[in-house]
Structure formats: structure tokens, C-alpha cells
Amino acid sequence: DQQVKQNSPSLSVQEGRISILNCDYTNSMFDYFLWYKKYPAEGPTFLISISSIKDKNEDGRFTVFLNKSAKHLSLHIVPSQPGDSAVYFCAASGAGGGADGLTFGKGTHLIIQP
Amino acid sequence: GAGVSQSPSNKVTEKGKDVELRCDPISGHTALYWYRQSLGQGLEFLIYFQGNSAPDKSGLPSDRFSAERTGGSVSTLTIQRTQQEDSAVYLCASSLGRSQPQHFGDGTRLSIL
Numbered sequence: 001d002q003q004v005k006q007n008s009p010s011l012s013v014q015e016g017r018i019s020i021l022n023c024d025y026t027n028s029m030f031d032y033f034l035w036y037k038k039y040p041a042e043g044p045t046f047l048i049s050i051s052s053i054k055d056k057n058e059d060g061r062f063t064v065f066l067n068k069s070a071k072h073l074s075l076h077i078v079p080s081q082p083g084d085s086a087v088y089f090c091a092a093s094g095a096g097g098g099a100d101g102l103t104f105g106k107g108t109h110l111i112i113q114p
Numbered sequence: 115g116a117g118v119s120q121s122p123s124n125k126v127t128e129k130g131k132d133v134e135l136r137c138d139p140i141s142g143h144t145a146l147y148w149y150r151q152s153l154g155q156g157l158e159f160l161i162y163f164q165g166n167s168a169p170d171k172s173g174l175p176s177d178r179f180s181a182e183r184t185g186g187s188v189s190t191l192t193i194q195r196t197q198q199e200d201s202a203v204y205l206c207a208s209s210l211g212r213s214q215p216q217h218f219g220d221g222t223r224l225s226i227l
Binding site for chain 1: 118145157172205213215218
């Protein structure tokens, strides 16, 4: 059973507009959330993270929002640029037992159209 | 560079052979992780090393999989008697510790014929 879900396999956004990527989780023990960006044949690149004690974290064009009651987080990219075209993974950790391995969603392929 | 380094980048081997994958983490990172990504799937956690503590092996799919981390730095992931379902990209990551971002290498693409 998937504990981290990204329900949109792909998303197409016009250059200059806002991209909003969504992620839902089921395990209430998760306390640290991250977004990664991945190009083909490369490893995931860390973008931004958020602790469960916060509801928003911002870094340049990237903002992550966390809604703990809904077990939902989102990544906003504004303005979207052509180089943002990639697969974006949502990940979470802290599910008890001292384990620190990340649980990943299956990714959303973001396509920025000129 | 200063990033996580993995070798080889590609490995093709016959079913039944053993393979060894190497990871060199970012200097100073005490935590090291192995993941794999099978075709069409998300990343799957395999094993976690933190300092000198016993590793968390909870994600290893079978006893054919093992990993070591020597001297708190370089790690090797060994797969014995490889099967076709072991074909995947194996990714290594390191971090400064718990609730710190994990930084990934570019992975080893393993193909079992």
C-alpha cells in the first residue's frame, strides 16, 4: 500500500505561469517532507524540504506547503521556466522505529511549454 | 566533484552471477542510504547506515542483498546470485543526519540478462 501518493503522472504548464505539484500521504508518523527533481539518467536533485512543525517553506521560486490535517503537501514553482521540465518526486521520512529511509511517491512529469 | 559518486555507472551481467556496487558519499556525511528504482516505479528504500551504529536493513528485499560501509565512508552493495527482477537503477544517497536533505549520486544501472 502506497504511503506517499502523487496522483498526477504528468502536468503541462505554460512558461511563466505557476506550476503546482501535489502529494498526499497516509502515515501520520511522517515528520519531514522533501521534494526532488530528476532528469533522465541522473540522480534526484534535492529542491526543498519542510518539517512537520511548519506549514510553509520558501526558497526562491520554490515554495512547499504542508497541510497536516489533510495529510497533503504541494510544491509551487513560480514563474515556471523551461529548465523546470523534469520528473518531480515527493518524499517523506520519520515513520517511527528510528528508520530514516525516505518513502517516495511515483513522481509527476512536469512539462513546461514555451 | 564534491557530490556522491557511484560506480560503475552501468553493469550488465548474467543471471546467477554476483555483483558489487560502490558508493562514495559526500565527505563529512555520517548517514548513507541505498535505494533502487525499478522500471516505472518510484524509489524504494533498501538500507541505511548512520555512523558506527548497526545498519537499518529493513528495506532489503531478500537475503541475497547485503551492504557494508567501511570506515564510516565508502559503501558497497552486494547482490548474490542475481535474478532478472534485480534489474533496476541502484541509487546511493548521503546526508548530515536525520531530518537533513539526502543528496543522491547518479546511480548504477544494473541489467541482468
